[in-house]
Amino acid sequence: MIDDLIRANRSCRRFHQEAAISRETLTGLVNLARLSASAANLQPLKYYLASSPQENGEIFSCLAWAGYLKDWPGPVEGERPSAYIIILLDREIAKEAGCDHGIAAQSILLGAREQGLAGCLIGSIKRERLRQLLQLPDRYEFLLVLALGKPQEEVVIEEVGPDGSIKYWRDAQGVHHVPKRRLQDLIIG
Amino acid sequence: MIDDLIRANRSCRRFHQEAAISRETLTGLVNLARLSASAANLQPLKYYLASSPQENGEIFSCLAWAGYLKDWPGPVEGERPSAYIIILLDREIAKEAGCDHGIAAQSILLGAREQGLAGCLIGSIKRERLRQLLQLPDRYEFLLVLALGKPQEEVVIEEVGPDGSIKYWRDAQGVHHVPKRRLQDLIIG
Numbered sequence: 001m002i003d004d005l006i007r008a009n010r011s012c013r014r015f016h017q018e019a020a021i022s023r024e025t026l027t028g029l030v031n032l033a034r035l036s037a038s039a040a041n042l043q044p045l046k047y048y049l050a051s052s053p054q055e056n057g058e059i060f061s062c063l064a065w066a067g068y069l070k071d072w073p074g075p076v077e078g079e080r081p082s083a084y085i086i087i088l089l090d091r092e093i094a095k096e097a098g099c100d101h102g103i104a105a106q107s108i109l110l111g112a113r114e115q116g117l118a119g120c121l122i123g124s125i126k127r128e129r130l131r132q133l134l135q136l137p138d139r140y141e142f143l144l145v146l147a148l149g150k151p152q153e154e155v156v157i158e159e160v161g162p163d164g165s166i167k168y169w170r171d172a173q174g175v176h177h178v179p180k181r182r183l184q185d186l187i188i189g
Numbered sequence: 190m191i192d193d194l195i196r197a198n199r200s201c202r203r204f205h206q207e208a209a210i211s212r213e214t215l216t217g218l219v220n221l222a223r224l225s226a227s228a229a230n231l232q233p234l235k236y237y238l239a240s241s242p243q244e245n246g247e248i249f250s251c252l253a254w255a256g257y258l259k260d261w262p263g264p265v266e267g268e269r270p271s272a273y274i275i276i277l278l279d280r281e282i283a284k285e286a287g288c289d290h291g292i293a294a295q296s297i298l299l300g301a302r303e304q305g306l307a308g309c310l311i312g313s314i315k316r317e318r319l320r321q322l323l324q325l326p327d328r329y330e331f332l333l334v335l336a337l338g339k340p341q342e343e344v345v346i347e348e349v350g351p352d353g354s355i356k357y358w359r360d361a362q363g364v365h366h367v368p369k370r371r372l373q374d375l376i377i378g
Contacts (some may be wrong), residue, residue: 002194002303004298006224023270031372035195035346036295037310040256041355043370048377067229087375098312099333102291110299114191114369123225123287140377144288157224166230181232183220188237188277188329 002110009109010157010178012118013066015149021051021083021117026148029085032111033104044094045104046140048086058133059084061164063145064124068167081119081147086130088140103142108146118151191299198298199346199367201307202255203268204338210272210306215337218274222293233283234293235329237275247322248273250336253313257356270308270336275319277329284375290332299333307340341360 026049032076033045038129051060060081065074087104109119122145130142153176159165160179168178215238222234239248248271254263264270276293278286298308311334319331342365349355349368357367 001190002296002299003221005191006300009225020232027372027376030375032192032195034369034372034375036198037200037298039310039312041357041367043355043375045375047375048378097287097288099288099291099294102288102293102333103295104291105288106292106295107191109226111195121228123228128230134378136377166232168230176296179231180223183216183223186219186232186234186236187216188235188325189323 005110005113007157009113010118010176011120012149012151012153012155013120013176014075014151014153015081015118016080016152017080017082017149019082019150021148023049023051025115026051026083026085029108029111032107036103036107038100038103039098042094042165044090044097045100045143046088046090048088048134048136049083050086051083055134056081056084059130059145060085062126062130062133063122063147065122066144067124068169072170074120079152080149082149085146086134086142087144088136089143091139091141097141097143105144105146112148116150117148118153119146119148121146130150171187194299194302196346197199198302199307199347200363201338201340201342201344202309202336203264203340203342204270204307206267206269206271206338207365208271208339210337212238212240214304215240215272215274218297218300223297225292225296227289228287229361231283233279233286234289234332235277235279237277237323237325238272239275240272244323245270246262247271248275248319248334251313251315251322252336254311256313257355258359261359268341269338270337273337274335275323275331276333276335277325278332280328280330286330286332293294294333294335301337305339307335307342308335308337
């Protein structure tokens with residue numbers, strides 16, 4: 001069951017932009033992160049939720065998409081995310097997030113996937129611009145932007161080929177291919 | 190469904206040590222991490238698996254448990270983990286793990302929980318001692334130790350009290366209480 005959900009939970013970069021996501025849905029996803037583990041139980045993460053066309057546009061303007069797809073600047077209007085959850089570190093609680101944002105992001109994305117949504121974790125962010133647009137004080141550090149929406153993209157996992165490249169690529173039909181290392185190559189000793 | 194699994198997936202520090210975990214089970218859990226997201230799809234994580242009493246003892250000797258429980262040095266013999274998955278960064282692939290180990294750890298723990306196991310993420314590690322005991326080269330950086338076993342502990346989530354303390358505590362019946370911040374306090378704006 002969790003195996004199926006993890007397999008289905010592929011990073012997605014093209015969406016049915018018109019399919020709105022309610023604030024209630026976003027709040028429910030944050031609750032999954034809230035209930036997840038946090039180093040020393042400090043719970044230093046905060047969440048900024050966006051789902052209006054205006055804020056979505058502002059956030060979109062601060063993101064870089066799919067570094068390996070050099071000819072693709074990101075989703076076109078109509079295929080953009082319909083919501084975002086921005087994961088912030090509250091520096092008044094902790095100086096570092098450790099890997100708390102990874103735990104939180106995985107909980108959120110699995111929850112989204114279960115509801116028929118998909119998402120993408122984006123770390124390539126114009127942080128100072130985004131801070132100004134959202135008028136967020138320095139207290140909050142931008143860790144990750146989670147783009148969310150109803151998926152409009154087929155993504156397949158395959159085994160890394162003989163050349164060892166892990167760069168994802170898109171074929172002529174628009175299918176997004178993700179090479180994953182072999183299980184036996186991940187286990188030491 | 191994922192909500193139930195995330196709620197049930199509490200950090201656990203006392204186990205039925207005699208309940209062995211097979212290498213096949215551990216490998217299956219690593220596969221869940223393998224299928225999860227990785228920044229720029231680099232997949233720089235490697236995994237060291239341990240389930241023999243000797244190796245378990247060596248790893249146990251390098252860990253610090255439950256920082257807030259000052260009078261409790263960790264689980265006694267008979268209640269210790271029956272297996273470990275050590276998450277390593279392969280520095281030949283990437284210089285930093287980002288939050289990949291958080292994503293991986295959450296996938297592993299949710300998979301373990303689904304099988305009736307439980308675990309604890311431990312970052313307080315005597316790293317050099319562990320490196321020597323396991324004879325791991327400098328290429329691998331210790332990120333997290335995941336302790337795993339059949340749970341022998343009741344853990345409850347509750348809302349942070351008026352004093353705002355997030356320190357977990359154990360009551361006279363041995364129940365482990367974990368204060369979580371309120372959902373509305375995690376959402377900005």
